[in-house]
Amino acid sequence: MSTLTKQIYRYTHPRSMRHNENLWPYVKIQRDKFGSISKLNYKNNEIPLQNLSILKDSFDGSVLLTATGPSIKKIDFSTIPNITAIGVNGAWHLNEHVDFGIYIIVDMLFIDSRIDLIKKIVSKEDLILFTTMHGVVKLIDKLALINIKCKLAIIEDKCFQVYKPKVSSNAIHSTFKSQTKIIFSQEKQNIAFNYDIRNGVFDAGTVVYWSLQILAYLGFNIIYIAGLDMNNFSSPRFYESPDDMLPSFLDDKLHDTIIPAFQLARHALDNKNVGVINLSLDSAIPSNIFPKMDYRDAFN
16 A cells, blocks of 8 residues: 555544555455455455355364464374364465365464465465455465465454454453354453354454364364464474574463463353364463363374
8 A cells, every 4th residue: 555545544534443544445345244245346356255154054073273383293194084174374384294175364474474385375276265354465466366276265353344443452342242143251351252253253362263263153063273382482383493483472462362262262162062172282271271182092
């Protein structure tokens, strides 16, 4: 966006709409009756989107969610049964061993820094990529729409939706308490979980929390999570080297946000009879939230 266009936007829109300034006026959207973005026009081009309503409860059984903690290196993925696999961020480095059917990227820094890897991800035709509107725009700008072969599914941060005012953290409960598909943490009511991702997903500092809301919506019954270490934040992710590390901001959020959010997720998933198994035995996420199990025992 040009500096002039950004200035015009700031003069003509309230501060609560500032998160949209890099989208306007090039992004035009339509929402369906459920609140999801059903039509997208970007720079006068119609962008094909995956219909989120079609995806609702379209899966069942087990799913492998691959995060990117160093413990991934301890798993022999060739021994894991052929179940639906979902990757986040740099988990694509496992693609020779894991056939990803779904992918989730909501970190814009990751797109900016790993565009060569992103290009490989979006070239997979039978892949559904969940990303934000800003993610879609970045992908098109960096790679061109013709090179994006996967299906694009737009998900939004519930508090920063496209062309809607920002919802501050201390207003989350009061703003959304009437929406029946949303539940809140009893200890921290600014932490919430949405069963219906069509009208937004709640953030808790980690893409895995987004993923759990998405997987509950898709209809899976058992979620196996690999690489959910949440410790040793100064160590490289399983695919990084010490000289090629992206920064991690999880350490500051672990106890105040991430663990309480996963506690809420456990409750939310219990309500839907969805089990979660953490394959990272040394994970900082307590076993009373997600039980830990060695992958060899989990898939025996």
